[in-house]
Each structure stands twice: as structure tokens, then as C-alpha cells.
Amino acid sequence: MKIVILASEGSPYAKSGGLGDVIEALPAALARIPGNQVSVFLPYYQKIKENPGYTVERVAQFTVGLGWRQQYCGVLRLTNRTDGVQVYFIDNEYYFGARSGSLYGALDDGERFAFFSKACLDSMVTMQLIPDVIQCNDWQTALVPVYLNAMYRFYFPTTRCMYTIHNIEYQGWAHGNFFDDVLGLPWEWRGHLDMNGSVNMMKGAIETADLVTTVSETYAQELMYPYYAHGLDGVLSNVSWKLTGITNGIDVNTFNPETDPALPAHFNRDTFLAGKAVCKAALQEEVELPKVPDVPLLVMVTRLAGHKGLDLLCYISRRLMWEENCQMLILGTGESQYEDFFRDLANEFPDRVSAQITFNLGLAARIYAGADIYLMPSKSEPCGLSQMNAMRYGTVPVVHATGGLKDTVPPADEHGKGGLGFTFQSYNGDDFLAALKRAIALYRDDPAGFQDLQRRGMEQDFSWDQPAARYMELFRRMTANR
Numbered sequence: 001m002k003i004v005i006l007a008s009e010g011s012p013y014a015k016s017g018g019l020g021d022v023i024e025a026l027p028a029a030l031a032r033i034p035g036n037q038v039s040v041f042l043p044y045y046q047k048i049k050e051n052p053g054y055t056v057e058r059v060a061q062f063t064v065g066l067g068w069r070q071q072y073c074g075v076l077r078l079t080n081r082t083d084g085v086q087v088y089f090i091d092n093e094y095y096f097g098a099r100s101g102s103l104y105g106a107l108d109d110g111e112r113f114a115f116f117s118k119a120c121l122d123s124m125v126t127m128q129l130i131p132d133v134i135q136c137n138d139w140q141t142a143l144v145p146v147y148l149n150a151m152y153r154f155y156f157p158t159t160r161c162m163y164t165i166h167n168i169e170y171q172g173w174a175h176g177n178f179f180d181d182v183l184g185l186p187w188e189w190r191g192h193l194d195m196n197g198s199v200n201m202m203k204g205a206i207e208t209a210d211l212v213t214t215v216s217e218t219y220a221q222e223l224m225y226p227y228y229a230h231g232l233d234g235v236l237s238n239v240s241w242k243l244t245g246i247t248n249g250i251d252v253n254t255f256n257p258e259t260d261p262a263l264p265a266h267f268n269r270d271t272f273l274a275g276k277a278v279c280k281a282a283l284q285e286e287v288e289l290p291k292v293p294d295v296p297l298l299v300m301v302t303r304l305a306g307h308k309g310l311d312l313l314c315y316i317s318r319r320l321m322w323e324e325n326c327q328m329l330i331l332g333t334g335e336s337q338y339e340d341f342f343r344d345l346a347n348e349f350p351d352r353v354s355a356q357i358t359f360n361l362g363l364a365a366r367i368y369a370g371a372d373i374y375l376m377p378s379k380s381e382p383c384g385l386s387q388m389n390a391m392r393y394g395t396v397p398v399v400h401a402t403g404g405l406k407d408t409v410p411p412a413d414e415h416g417k418g419g420l421g422f423t424f425q426s427y428n429g430d431d432f433l434a435a436l437k438r439a440i441a442l443y444r445d446d447p448a449g450f451q452d453l454q455r456r457g458m459e460q461d462f463s464w465d466q467p468a469a470r471y472m473e474l475f476r477r478m479t480a481n482r
Contacts, residue, residue, distance in 0.1 A: 008140035139172030172201030216404030220245030283370030304334025309377030391457030
């Protein structure tokens with residue numbers, strides 16, 4: 001099957017969050033399936049252009065019409081990737097050239113990614129790359145199914161389009177004039193994009209794509225409710241027949257405690273007791289906590305943002321320190337209120353709390369490996385990767401039962417039986433604290449039961465092979481009756 005994946009970021013070339021991880025791993029997993037031909041289109045950001053590790057060749061150049069604008073587009077093909085995935089970069093210096101270090105946040109983001117969406121379709125036409133399926137991701141490529149059906153169906157008579165929502169909070173809003181001034185679509189398509197007099201690109205994709213997916217089964221169900229859908233619950237309910245969820249995987253080669261170069265000791269599910277003990281001691285020394293092996297080390301590696309449940313952690317932190325003998329380590333950057341809170345907490349409990357307000361991938365790996373309990377009390381979490389990373393390294397998660405957290409962390413009882421971690425249902429601090437206390441009690445009172453829970457987490461298959469198989473099942477269903 002010929003599959004084309006369109007996204008605004010993809011690791012290792014350009015990444016700002018979980019989407020980048022998906023666009024690194026999913027195409028590779030699909031390409032391993034016999035008979036698939038997988039291509040990925042990404043913007044040719046300045047950071048990619050200046051990286052000598054990527055060798056490219058120019059395969060096309062043309063002009064893209066965007067409203068009254070005529071914009072240059074170059075298509076560069078990556079020549080030094082060896083896993084069977086063909087990567088193309090869309091080049092335009094005005095939109096993707098020398099800007100700030102951030103991929104997003106410019107005032108013309110709507111125009112930038114409208115250009116990218118249309119340029120991807122023009123590129124495929126120019127190169128005569130006519131796929132069976134186009135899979136596009138989040139608001140930045142939400143215009144692809146709209147353009148495909150409104151203006152490009154002649155070139156792609158049998159191509160089907162899947163639209164994947166990674167985070168519904170970011171929908172691609174624009175002023176109502178954007179429809180005429182930038183998009184240049186036929187007037188009869190305005191209704192698909194109109195929402196309260198403005199343009200909503202995600203709405204357009206939901207209505208015009210052949211299939212809509214999101215990144216976990218539970219999140220797909222949650223999007224039917226206003227609390228989670230950020231205004232699009234009615235739109236999604238109208239097309240609920242074409243909405244489904246596929247839980248993401250993780251890169252099990254990168255996140256591998258047997259080979260991770262960042263770790264001071266390697267281990268697997270048979271040797272994790274000794275290996276994690278070495279990693280824990282080294283981690284405690286690195287972050288300047290007392291090297292006590294029999295005190296549970298609670299950790300969190302996250303962007304310090306409200307929806308990650310940090311208000312709950314702030315609410316219970318001092319009670320946790322007063323009532324339990326434990327250590328806590330936080331790694332991340334983000335909102336100043338949370339950065340300041342955890343710095344203050346570390347100053348108040350210097351022998352119990354460490355606040356690493358920084359971005360450090362190596363330290364993150366050492367935290368996954370050296371910790372005992374992983375905290376993930378997110379208010380909402382479309383899928384989440386950290387809980388799977390933690391279990392891969394033998395660290396027991398405590399999570400709010402929402403979205404992908406509910407799907408990947410079935411609850412264990414107080415004896416550690418029947419699940420993979422500890423969960424709480426209601427989003428409040430007392431329930432979160434109660435779940436933490438259950439985890440700490442198991443660690444303290446039943447080491448063998450806690451170790452069984454760690455081992456079960458390490459035995460899970462969190463690879464992309466199963467999600468890729470599920471995507472293929474949907475691709476075949478989409479293309480069956482063309």
C-alpha cells in the first residue's frame with residue numbers, strides 16, 4: 001500500500017512534543033510491513049536546512065497559489081535514511097526559514113501551514129506520487145482533506161484521507177476573512193470551516209476526512225463530551241461513526257534499559273533489582289538527594305503546565321512530605337508558577353525534594369531507570385508516553401484514569417495484583433494522594449508484591465508494531481470500496 005504521512009514536525013528532524021515522536025516511529029513501523037511504500041512530508045525548517053547530518057536532493061520546484069499569493073515551493077528528498085521511509089521536505093524561506101527557534105507561535109502560523117498543506121498536495125501531483133492513503137496530523141495539516149476534496153480530487157480520484165487528532169486543544173483558528181484572503185477555496189466549502197464566524201481548520205478536517213482517529217481509545221470516547229472537546233464535541237458527535245482511537249506506542253529501541261547509553265547500569269526484567277539499585281544510587285547522587293536505597297523515590301518528567309496535573313501535586317506535596325517517608329524529584333520547565341513552587345519546595349525539604357528546572361534528555365532516562373514510582377496526574381492526556389517509558393524501565397506509574405493513561409495503566413489493587421499501576425478516578429488532590437499512599441504502602445510493606453508489579457510493567461509490549469497493525473487495518477477498510 002502506498003501511504004503518505006503529512007505533519008508539521010517529526011523527530012529527529014524537528015520536534016516540539018509527542019507528535020514529533022509519533023512521526024519518527026509510526027512511518028518506520030508501517031514501512032516494516034511487507035508491501036508498504038511510506039513517504040513523509042515535513043516543512044524544511046531552518047534547523048533542518050543547517051544540519052549537515054541530513055543530505056538532500058532537489059526533486060521539484062513550482063509555485064503554490066494561496067489566495068492572491070503566488071509562493072515558491074521547493075521539494076527536497078532526504079537521501080540518507082535507510083529504514084525504508086522516504087522523507088520529503090517542503091522548502092519556502094519566507095514561511096520556514098530564519099525565524100525564532102520555536103516551530104510554532106508566529107502570527108502567520110495559519111498562513112504558513114495552509115501553504116504547507118497545499119504545497120504537499122501540489123508536490124504529490126508534480127512527482128506523480130498518488131497514494132492509496134494520506135494520513136495527516138493535528139491542525140497544521142487539517143486543511144489537507146478540505147483541499148483534497150474541494151480542488152484536488154481530479155488528481156487523486158481514489159486516494160483516501162485519514163485525519164489524526166493528537167491534541168484537540170489546538171484547532172487552527174483564524175479570522176473569518178482568512179477563508180477568502182488565504183485559502184482561496186470555493187465558497188460552498190466555507191460551511192465546513194466556519195465556526196462562530198471564524199475559520200476552524202480542525203473542524204474542516206473532521207467533516208471532510210474519510211476517517212478521524214485520535215491517539216487512544218479512551219480519548220476518542222472522551223471527545224464526545226464538552227469537558228474534553230474544547231467546543232468540538234457537537235462536530236465530532238455528528239461524525240462519530242468515523243471516529244476511532246489507536247493508542248500510541250513508544251520507541252522501544254531508544255527507551256531500552258538494556259542498551260540506553262545514558263544509564264550507569266543496564267538491566268532487564270530478570271536483572272532489574274540490581275540494575276535499578278545502581279541507577280537509583282547514581283541518580284540520588286546526581287540530583288543531590290541522600291543515597292538511601294529503601295526510601296521510595298517519586299519522580300515526574302514533564303512540561304510544567306497546568307493540564308499535566310501539577311495543581312494537584314502542588315496541593316498535596318507538603319502533606320506527602322509530612323506524612324510519608326519518601327523522596328521526590330521533578331524534571332522539566334514551563335509555567336513560572338510551577339517552576340517557582342518546586343524550587344521553593346526543594347528549599348524547604350532539601351533532603352527530600354529535588355527540582356531540576358531544565359530540559360535534559362539524558363537525565364530524563366536516568367530518572368526513568370532510577371525511580372521507584374512515576375507521577376502522572378494529568379487533567380487530560382490524549383495518550384501520554386511517559387507512563388509507558390516509566391514501565392519500560394521498571395518504574396510503577398500512579399496516574400489519573402483519563403485518556404491514554406486509562407488505556408495503558410490498568411489499575412492494580414492494594415496488593416499490586418491485577419494491573420500495572422495505581423490510578424485515581426476523580427480529578428482531585430485527595431484521591432491522588434490516596435493512590436500515592438497505596439503505591440508507597442506496597443513498596444514499604446510488600447517488596448515482593450511491588451517487584452512483581454515492576455516486572456509486569458517491563459514485560460508489556462509498548463512497541464509501535466501493534467498500533468501500526470491497527471492503522472493498516474483501518475487503511476484497508478478505507479480503501480476497500482474505492
